[in-house]
Amino acid sequence: MTLDLAVVEAGQDRPGPPLVILHGLFGAKKNWGALQKQFARTRSVIAADLRNHGQSPWDAAMDYTIMAQDVARLIETRCAGGPVHLLGHSMGGKAAMMLALSRPELLASLIVVDIAPAPSQSAQLTHYAELLRDLDLSPYSRRSEVDAALKPAVPDDGVRAFLLTNLETAGDALSWKPNLDALVDNMPQIEDWPALDGVEPFEGPTLFIAGGRSDYIGPQHQAEIERLFPNAEIETIPGAGHWVHAEAPKAFLETVERFLAE
Structure with missing residues (x-):
């Protein structure tokens, strides 16, 4: 069942395709507030809470197919069916990639922040989810x-x-605020990336932004990125870790704005 995601909008009177922002695991739309204001100087920007996060509804299901369907519903109801520029970080980046591959007509471009189309198992993430859930x-x-x-x-x-x-x-x-039971139960799906043999590639403009101190995007991912996103470019922001946008906001803003202006 798809869900109506909670959103915050800025720059609604701006022309052109909106920019839709998807946060990562344990994130929320409010974490993007400062950057959203910067982006909204020139374009409409919608930041969303993904299911089981922030102010969005809870549901037991949480794989990338259903998360992409939630975002498709958002674009259809809030953005007149698109197309939109879609930006996703980490878990939100995987949901964004899944939507680009399943509903390419909804996207004008795709921006993926520090995550690859590949499994990204991390015992630490499971540990954090269990830690918060079990803390009285x-x-x-x-x-x-x-x-x-x-x-x-x-x-x-x-x-x-x-x-x-x-x-x-x-x-x-x-x-x-998050549905910690659902996050713990679905951590294998959240950390995974489904096999997409035979899927049509997303031919639209695509930017992968990697943190220079992060290993979530590496040389081992190059072939799959090129297969699924043949028009992708990869930019690395030196000195930044996995939370690129928070650790190097000025460089991140300039990188995204440059891509969107092309």
Whole structure:
């Protein structure tokens, strides 16, 4: 069953195809707020919460086919059927690639941020999902207390701060916004990438943006990228890790804007 995704819009009066932004695992549309404002200076921009994240509905199913169908529904209902420029980071990048390959008529171009059309197993991601799910929040009333509780298992301050963006406060009650049961149950599908033998390639303009300190896009992925996205170019932003857009926002903004202007 496809879902109506929660979105935030900016620059609705701008001409041309809208830019639709899809976040990664444990992310949300609000994390893209600053960049969305920058992009909206020249174009309409829609940032979405993918299923089981942020303010979007929960559902037990979470593979890339169904996530792509959610985004197709968004484009059909919010963007007059497209075409749109579609930008996705990590998990959102895989959903974006799946949509480009299954519904190419909806896209004017595709931007994939630090993820390849390949499995990307990471025990760390499963660990984080299980950690948040299993943490009893009832003893805590402040974000700082949850931060302290997570620190022994997640010593990296930046990663911990990112995970804590998923914490929701209502008075003294704390809860996690993502559907952590669904994320844990579907982690094999989230980390995987389906075999796409015989699929028609996406012929539209495509940009892969890699972080220079990340290994999510490597030489071993080149052949599959060329097979599925024959008009793709790959740009690397030096010094940035997996969260390229957050770690090097100026370079990221310039790279995307340059591609969209071509």
